[in-house]
Amino acid sequence: MNELEKEAIKILQNNWRNGFSIPCEGLYPFQWKWDSGFIAIGLAYFDMSKAKEEITTLLDAQWKNGFIPHIIFHNESDSYFPGPDYHHSDLHPKASKKYKSTGMTQPPVTGFVLEELYRISKDKKDILQYIETVIDKVYDNHHYFYNNRDILNEGLVYIYHNWESGTDNSPLWDDIFKTMNPPKYTFERRDTTHVDASQRPSKREYDHYLHIIEVAKEHHYNDQKIAELSPFLVQDPLFNSMLIKSNQSLIALYNLIGNNQEKVNQLKTWQEKSIHSFNKKLFSEKLGAYIHYDLRNKKPLEYISSSSFAPLFAGIPSKERASVLVKTLMQKFGKKNLYLCASFDPSSERYEPKKYWRGPVWINLNWILYKGLKQYNFENEAQRTKEDTITLVKKFGFYEYFDARKEKDNAGYGGLNFSWTAALIIDLLHEK
Numbered sequence: 001m002n003e004l005e006k007e008a009i010k011i012l013q014n015n016w017r018n019g020f021s022i023p024c025e026g027l028y029p030f031q032w033k034w035d036s037g038f039i040a041i042g043l044a045y046f047d048m049s050k051a052k053e054e055i056t057t058l059l060d061a062q063w064k065n066g067f068i069p070h071i072i073f074h075n076e077s078d079s080y081f082p083g084p085d086y087h088h089s090d091l092h093p094k095a096s097k098k099y100k101s102t103g104m105t106q107p108p109v110t111g112f113v114l115e116e117l118y119r120i121s122k123d124k125k126d127i128l129q130y131i132e133t134v135i136d137k138v139y140d141n142h143h144y145f146y147n148n149r150d151i152l153n154e155g156l157v158y159i160y161h162n163w164e165s166g167t168d169n170s171p172l173w174d175d176i177f178k179t180m181n182p183p184k185y186t187f188e189r190r191d192t193t194h195v196d197a198s199q200r201p202s203k204r205e206y207d208h209y210l211h212i213i214e215v216a217k218e219h220h221y222n223d224q225k226i227a228e229l230s231p232f233l234v235q236d237p238l239f240n241s242m243l244i245k246s247n248q249s250l251i252a253l254y255n256l257i258g259n260n261q262e263k264v265n266q267l268k269t270w271q272e273k274s275i276h277s278f279n280k281k282l283f284s285e286k287l288g289a290y291i292h293y294d295l296r297n298k299k300p301l302e303y304i305s306s307s308s309f310a311p312l313f314a315g316i317p318s319k320e321r322a323s324v325l326v327k328t329l330m331q332k333f334g335k336k337n338l339y340l341c342a343s344f345d346p347s348s349e350r351y352e353p354k355k356y357w358r359g360p361v362w363i364n365l366n367w368i369l370y371k372g373l374k375q376y377n378f379e380n381e382a383q384r385t386k387e388d389t390i391t392l393v394k395k396f397g398f399y400e401y402f403d404a405r406k407e408k409d410n411a412g413y414g415g416l417n418f419s420w421t422a423a424l425i426i427d428l429l430h431e432k
């Protein structure tokens with residue numbers, strides 16, 4: 001076995017706790033929703049029972065209304081802010097009684113992760129039996145989204161916090177934060193004791209993050225109230241791509257299991273509507289890329305980020321549109337002196353190559369990009385994405401994020417021994 005793969009396995013083994021994985025020692029000591037999915041893909045290559053357990057534990061924390069929280073606080077830890085006592089998920093009447101969590105979610109990757117487990121497993125009968133025990137919970141999660149977060153009934157769901165996007169500190173949110181003037185809260189950050197402050201968000205940015213949660217908490221995390229009052233309400237192309245990709249996977253898996261025609265029909269109805277609206281509303285002809293839409297302020301956010309290319313993974317663009325998109329990708333993000341794929345448009349004045357989601361390369365977005373390019377037969381671009389990804393990790397280590405500039409000789413930032421970096425490298429190393 002390749003040395004890099006051995007190292008990746010060791011990281012995942014070290015980050016395994018009792019029934020779930022932490023994203024990273026110190027910095028992120030709990031279970032995160034979308035991390036969990038990516039991690040399960042890596043675990044599946046060497047320990048399928050842990051991969052299943054990871055997903056089972058996540059779904060065990062699901063609320064009665066189908067909602068799955070973004071962080072599940074399995075253990076007491078005072079090394080993280082804001083923790084369970086701040087979020088107070090039990091304010092919501094349908095929240096889990098068993099687990100403390102946040103009252104927000106993260107991109108719905110679990111559906112397609114189940115299909116990935118099926119693809120990777122050598123024992124198809126066994127994995128399908130497992131999938132049968134959990135698939136309805138994932139379906140219920142999609143049902144929650146379409147019934148509570150698609151306020152215009154167009155098949156596009158909203159996120160109400162930048163932390164729901166997964167791309168927490170993207171410059172995309174700057175426009176929205178400009179419309180807010182939150183109080184200056186008193187609190188003690190913990191992230192900057194683990195990571196250099198210049199690579200993390202500022203205190204003022206945190207005031208905005210907390211203020212949105214305060215509004216949600218005031219209304220006990222009620223979805224309708226959030227839709228009505230949250231200063232942050234966005235239709236995100238990455239989030240919606242993950243939902244659409246997962247719809248597709250649920251359809252495929254239900255068909256393999258059989259006897260679920262009603263759910264398959266419902267998924268197909270959602271799917272058709274979502275893809276149609278996505279192409280109509282979230283594509284900018286001017287930029288040649290998919291963009292975010294600010295529902296609260298009723299305007300498109302005209303910026304290109306690595307989220308702009310996620311629709312390839314979900315099969316959303318037509319072939320012609322996919323070509324336009326890949327041209328934009330290579331012109332803006334694919335210059336010879338840059339590793340694919342910066343998290344934000346490198347030609348923008350908001351680009352910050354060292355700071356969190358404001359520029360650095362993230363391995364999960366690269367993985368999504370690679371798979372998307374493959375599906376549309378952009379073979380050269382896919383290989384380049386894969387090679388750049390492996391090179392970054394080989395050269396600098398299993399970091400949380402990386403500088404896209406090739407001239408840097410110290411390009412690994414954020415947490416080290418980061419779980420999804422390890423997990424997805426394992427998967428990429430198994431790709432031809």
Ligand code: GLC
Nearest residue numbers: 023028032034035166167168
């Ligand atoms: C950071 C990332 C988020 C991730 C979390 C745990 O907050 O922005 O996407 O889920 O870390 O790894």
